[in-house]
Amino acid sequence: MLFSNLQWHDYVGALGAALIIFAYLYLQLGKFSGQNIIFSLLNVIGSCFILISLSFNFNFSAAVIEIFWLIISLLGLALGIKNLQRLNKDYSD
Numbered sequence: 001m002l003f004s005n006l007q008w009h010d011y012v013g014a015l016g017a018a019l020i021i022f023a024y025l026y027l028q029l030g031k032f033s034g035q036n037i038i039f040s041l042l043n044v045i046g047s048c049f050i051l052i053s054l055s056f057n058f059n060f061s062a063a064v065i066e067i068f069w070l071i072i073s074l075l076g077l078a079l080g081i082k083n084l085q086r087l088n089k090d091y092s093d
Contacts, residue, residue, distance in 0.1 A: 017046065
């Protein structure tokens with residue numbers, strides 16, 4: 001009965017939270033670094049999923065934290081891609 005009233009967007013939000021938690025766990029276990037593209041990508045996808053869920057059941061403070069989480073994760077993703085391109089260029093020279 002606990003999960004009987006959940007809608008599809010609730011599951012999307014829960015999946016987003018799981019992705020972010022998984023990324024953070026792997027960071028703490030030393031499996032990911034903060035500069036890892038996969039780490040940033042999991043955070044981007046996770047925060048987008050949570051924002052989708054929040055668009056149906058809005059909570060202002062949760063939306064604020066997720067918007068900033070998304071922006072910071074996009075920055076990390078862009079920097080990770082830039083570093084990867086630089087490494088590939090250095091390797092090919």
